Amino acid sequence: MEGKHQEKGLIIVYTGEGKGKTTAALGLALRAAGYKQKVLIIQFGKIWFSGEVVAVKKLKPFVELRQEGKGFVGILGDRQPKSEHRKAARSAFADLEKEMVSGKWDVVIADEVIGTVSAGLLPESFLLRLITAKPAKMDLVLTGHHASAKLINKADLVTEMLPVKHPFTKGILAKRGIDY
Ligand code: ATP
Ligand code: MG
16 A cells, blocks of 8 residues: 555646635645655645644654745735735745656645635746646645636646635634634
């Protein structure tokens, strides 16, 4: 059961307005780690603490998580110029691309990279280029709001999270262990 299966790697997209994109990607990482697959998670746009940052350390050396980017864009007290966000997004993307083509990883997760594109911090052509450069057997997971038709067209598996209900609308704020 060790190592990576030999099949073609998939392009997986978790998108939509409902909750569950990041946690679906983390669940997939957990499952892959069970087969000793090597998983890299790069979180775009998150710089605050979330439980997974500590939890994945317990999955060493199979899972590694890097938080890059500069946090929320234009909301929740963000005062950074867009140029700073753009710079951080570009540098996170460069890291992602370099790691992806290195051949070191069985699974690469670019969490919130789609949101980074829909926020105008990265051109969509970068994502399409990333998909083209994907090593054949590696699985690539992309998450975030507003996946474009082009991206959906290139992906093998697309799940759209639909917000049927969210406690936020009842005034229940983010909960430790559930939301972060
Ligand atoms: P999670 O990280 O819980 O899997 P997500 O990745 O789908 O959620 P993001 O858009 O990355 O969602 O936003 C993360 C935060 O926003 C989480 O705290 C989540 O609970 C919250 N959130 C997600 N969807 C909604 C929604 N429809 N209404 C309000 N808050 C939401
Ligand atoms: Mg998320």
